[in-house]
Amino acid sequence: MSITADLIRGHTDTIILAKLMECDSYGYEINKAVYKASNQMYELKEATLYTAFKRLEDAGCISSYWGDQSTGARRKYYTITELGKKTYQQKINEWLEAKRLLDTLLHTD
Structure with a gap:
C-alpha cells in the first residue's frame, strides 16, 4: 500500500523540518531519507520539495x-533555524492533537 499525496498534504513542511532537525541536508538526500524512512511508501515530488x-x-x-x-556537484544545503x-515543535503538537481527535472520532483508540 502506498500513501497518497492527499493524505500527506499539509505535512510536507513538518516532514522536511523533521529531517533538518537531524542534520543539514540537500534536496535529493532529504527525499531519499523520507522514502527510506517511510519504507518506500511515500516519496516527495521534486516540485513539492523545492516549493x-x-x-x-x-x-x-x-x-x-x-x-x-x-x-562533485555543488549542492545547496538547508539548515533549520531557531x-x-x-x-x-508547534506542528508536532498540532499533529498530536489532531491524531487524538481522529482516534476518538474514528473509534481507533
Whole structure:
C-alpha cells in the first residue's frame, strides 16, 4: 500500500523540518531519507520539495548555503533555524492533537 499525496498534504513542511532537525541536508538526500524512512511508501515530488524549501526559507524556518564543490556537484544545503525548531515543535503538537481527535472520532483508540 502506498500513501497518497492527499493524505500527506499539509505535512510536507513538518516532514522536511523533521529531517533538518537531524542534520543539514540537500534536496535529493532529504527525499531519499523520507522514502527510506517511510519504507518506500511515500516519496516527495521534486516540485513539492523545492516549493516547500522556498516557503520555509521565506518564512525564516530554514536557511540555505552552498556546499563544497570538491566532492562533485555543488549542492545547496538547508539548515533549520531557531524559528524552524519552534515551528517544528508547534506542528508536532498540532499533529498530536489532531491524531487524538481522529482516534476518538474514528473509534481507533
